[in-house]
Amino acid sequence: MMEMTKINTALGTITPEQMGPTLMHEHMVLALPGWEHDALREPVEFSDLAKICADTFSEVKKYGVKTVVDASPNDLWRNAELNKAVAEKTGLNLICSTGMYYETEGISAYLRFRSQWVDIIQELYETFVHEITIGIGSSGVRAGAIKVATSHACITPYEEKALKAAAKAQKETGVPIITHTQQGTMGPEQADLLIAEGADPKKIVIGHMCGNANLEYQVNTLNRGVYIAFDRWGVDLLFPDNLRYATLLGLLGLGYADRIVLSHDCNARILGRPLVMPDFVQTLIANWSYTHIFRNIIPRLKQAGVTDAQVNQMIVENPKRIFG
Numbered sequence: 001m002m003e004m005t006k007i008n009t010a011l012g013t014i015t016p017e018q019m020g021p022t023l024m025h026e027h028m029v030l031a032l033p034g035w036e037h038d039a040l041r042e043p044v045e046f047s048d049l050a051k052i053c054a055d056t057f058s059e060v061k062k063y064g065v066k067t068v069v070d071a072s073p074n075d076l077w078r079n080a081e082l083n084k085a086v087a088e089k090t091g092l093n094l095i096c097s098t099g100m101y102y103e104t105e106g107i108s109a110y111l112r113f114r115s116q117w118v119d120i121i122q123e124l125y126e127t128f129v130h131e132i133t134i135g136i137g138s139s140g141v142r143a144g145a146i147k148v149a150t151s152h153a154c155i156t157p158y159e160e161k162a163l164k165a166a167a168k169a170q171k172e173t174g175v176p177i178i179t180h181t182q183q184g185t186m187g188p189e190q191a192d193l194l195i196a197e198g199a200d201p202k203k204i205v206i207g208h209m210c211g212n213a214n215l216e217y218q219v220n221t222l223n224r225g226v227y228i229a230f231d232r233w234g235v236d237l238l239f240p241d242n243l244r245y246a247t248l249l250g251l252l253g254l255g256y257a258d259r260i261v262l263s264h265d266c267n268a269r270i271l272g273r274p275l276v277m278p279d280f281v282q283t284l285i286a287n288w289s290y291t292h293i294f295r296n297i298i299p300r301l302k303q304a305g306v307t308d309a310q311v312n313q314m315i316v317e318n319p320k321r322i323f324g
């Protein structure tokens with residue numbers, strides 16, 4: 001008999017069948033490295049933060065969502081205790097990640113320093129495997145996904161090392177890799193690198209693919225046998241939803257419903273000093289929330305003739321297969 005697949009969540013393991021409707025790439029908070037050194041950062045108690053995140057996340061339950069992947073890597077204040085508290089408060093399955101963000105907004109001085117002297121591919125791999133098999137710190141939470149990222153139009157030597165470590169950890173543990181691409185670039189290159197290092201293409205989700213409306217780029221990436229994520233709905237600041245929508249319709253027309261997942265890359269709170277965005281920015285993120293695709297995008301897809309089966313494939317079946 002085949003061993004049943006168990007998926008790590010903040011509150012223990014679940015089976016693929018228990019995942020249900022799933023958001024594949026969200027965050028609890030956005031916390032860029034260094035926020036905690038700002039003396040005038042907005043003070044926030046852990047219990048208040050857990051309540052803010054739980055209240056915001058609870059909205060997704062109205063639309064039947066059962067599972068959310070928190071794609072925060074270690075260097076973006078990935079917080080297993082917070083995931084645990086939010087999972088307890090909401091009853092949602094929260095899948096925690098292990099991994100590293102792209103160089104410009106991620107790399108720690110610690111890793112930059114060590115990389116002069118040691119093989120950080122090996123050290124990152126050991127961290128990823130430890131967090132997947134043993135746990136994250138003393139939280140008792142095991143990571144259920146590996147998050148890695150690349151820069152705009154290039155993969156830096158540091159990012160290449162992180163991707164290689166991720167591929168090695170994927171191969172050993174079986175958990176999926178979820179990526180960040182920057183401004184609609186490097187999708188095929190990420191897939192090639194990960195696969196060359198031994199990662200299973202069926203366990204790779206190339207992220208933020210909806211930042212590029214070029215169907216040739218999309219199909220080039222899909223030709224590697226990986227999944228792609230249209231996971232920034234509502235962030236018109238980075239790329240217009242209209243073009244995301246047109247690109248997704250094109251790909252569904254080509255028969256790719258079984259290779260695409262949907263999400264928002266949203267957060268409940270930005271940590272640090274309060275940041276007041278100018279009005280034009282506010283307008284360009286007005287729809288950005290954990291429920292935008294259910295309220296606005298899926299109804300619009302259906303108007304264009306996309307079937308319930310195709311939507312179900314992207315929201316339920318694909319996540320189940322990726323984690324199964």
Ligand SMILES: [Zn+2]
Binds near residue numbers: 026
């Ligand atoms: Zn993200």
